Amino acid sequence: MRIEQWLPKGLGRLRDAGDRRIVERWARWQPLRRQHRQPEHRPTSPGQACGIPQEIRAVVRLLEWLPEQGSSLAACTQNHINVYLATGPAGRLRIRPFLHRTSRRQHTRALTAPSYTSSLAVGIVAADTRWYLVHRLVHEPDLAVRDRAAGLLLLLFARSPSWICALTRDDVLDDGATLSLCLGTHPVEIPQPFDGMLREPVHHPVSKAQRLESGPSRWLLPGARAGRPMEPVSLSRRLKALGIRPRPTRNASLMDLPAGLPVVVFSRLLGFTQATAANWTIDSGGDDGRYAAHRIRRATANTEGTAIPVPPQHDG
Structure with missing residues (x-):
């Protein structure tokens, strides 16, 4: 509209x-x-x-x-x-x-242009740049806590701004000693000092519309409108002000994470489908990606409409 x-x-x-x-x-x-x-x-x-x-x-x-x-x-x-x-x-x-x-429609002559596709080769930041940004968010306390937490979710777990904005307080599991976050099918334990950054918006939410709400917002990052989360565009703007370009830095995370994880673990950890996880593993040079992609294609061709089987794990 x-x-x-x-x-x-x-x-x-x-x-x-x-x-x-x-x-x-x-x-x-x-x-x-x-x-x-x-x-x-x-x-x-x-x-x-x-x-x-x-x-x-x-x-x-x-x-x-x-x-x-x-x-x-x-x-x-x-x-x-x-x-x-x-x-x-x-x-x-x-x-x-x-x-x-x-x-x-014959409004013009026969005209065409190449397809518009994003290039992963140019849409990715260098590994040392990514880790510099991680170091900055961890060690600069003057930055807003919610910006630090959102930036680390993007840099360490390849979470997009739209996904981060959709997080609720229920997605954060905290028993007082250990804090876990629901990223995929299995909660992921968050290490220190990142866990403290996630506790801050849970216990002390910051929102311009907070005075209009009867109780604490269900959103981890409340927006300017009552009952609504922060807009992904607004979060992207805040991250860019810190030097974090969401798409290139997320691509860098997605190239780094699957390189050291089996496809199944990567899929369950971050909530990606096995096909997507296999594709990123192949792009990152991981050994498990081609095998998993082959299993997925074969299962899809042989049993249309059935669940994709989980590839078996191998020692080593």
């Missing part, structure tokens, strides 16, 4: 009314329709909510760029598209779905 309300403003930068109609029809028929058809049990993720406006903005920027080159959407050639993509960031590749539609 917020995207649909934003759409007229996003398209208002286009001076040509015909271009605005073409972009609006594409936006409503493809990216927005794709979200409308998403199953109810799979709510829109923060990444999807941000990705659709970015896709539309990429198209708007193309249509703003063409008149500067003495061209228009109808007169655009593949050479224009190639120059546009070669002289800007990778996000410009998001115009591909729009070009395919305008080509089919």
